[in-house]
Amino acid sequence: MSLRRLLPVLGLAASAAMGVGGAAAQESGPPRETGAAGPWELALDGSFRRCGLMLAAEAGPVGQALRFPAGCRRALPVVNGLGGWRQEGDLIQLLDREGQPLLAFAAPEGEGARSAESPSGERYSLAQAGARPSAPEAPLITPAALSTLPTAREASRDGLAVAPATAAAVTGLYTLDRFVEKDVCRVALKADGAQVQEGCRDPGLALFDPTAWHYEAGRLVLVARRGHSVELIPVGEGRWRRDPEIGTTFVLRRVEP
Structure with missing residues (x-):
């Protein structure tokens, strides 16, 4: 085959490859951040109420999957409204069942737990499992x-x-x-x-x-x-x-x- 006849064929092949690559990029979208995936502990400030959360890397009903033991529903009723989580930069968001942020935890300025305020005005701390949040404001035993x-x-x-x-x-x-x-x-x-x-x-x-x-x-x-x-x-x-x-x-x- 002459070079003149080969050029159109190569052009079509290149266009097809670019089209497949472009479609794949559109379907995949921006990669999800999973750096925060793993065990965390959610605590209600000023109390001894806390709950272990597993921020999973796989996709969930909204955002990424979120798991916690059944006892958390009584210990921290706020978890009853959670449907998943996502990470945006240094921000960890716990999402409601509609995919909207219910609690948004920014990275702390220094050492310590992340902090967020719920729509009802309660403050919560989020710390990686094994890293204890700061002591409650009113400890049971002083x-x-x-x-x-x-x-x-x-x-x-x-x-x-x-x-x-x-x-x-x-x-x-x-x-x-x-x-x-x-x-x-x-x-x-x-x-x-x-x-x-x-x-x-x-x-x-x-x-x-x-x-x-x-x-x-x-x-x-x-x-x-x-x-x-x-x-x-x-x-x-x-x-x-x-x-x-x-x-x-x-x-x-x-x-x-």
Whole structure:
């Protein structure tokens, strides 16, 4: 084939290639930012209410998929209106079911959690799992409370007299007691993490699968493998009870190995 006849063929091939590439670019659109994907913790400022969120990289009903445990619906009712999330630059937006930003968290100027205000005026903090947000404005147990002996009734209700002074005093082997059943599952709290022991007969704790823990302001926080957490308050020597306002009550009781 002569060069004169070959040029039109090459021109058509090039045009077709450009057309396919252009269509692909239009369909794909700008790439989604997924740098924030992973486990995060959402907290209501001035309280101990918090919830583990999983910001997934895959697409969801609106924006990108957002996951959280069922207990979050009671702990932080704001999550009931969430349908997904997206990232725009340094801004992380939690979207409502229509795809509109319900909470928009800008990157903090220094170290610490991101902050956002809801349409109802409540302020929330968002921190990566493992990076704790700043202490609540009104902690449940203050230094003054720890230095003042409470009444027997107050100690039974709030556990102030039995709050350990240090995290090291919390380490040990614990068993989970339910309302009727006792010793249904055991979990070891060690300096380097938490571990459910073999033979666990409680599906809830086995599914939660705590792998880390920390002690703060008189509260024991268990952190699940997927990043969400549950808080417990002291109710006696070596005994911890989940806050009844944010889920089914259960008690961790220290036992001998």
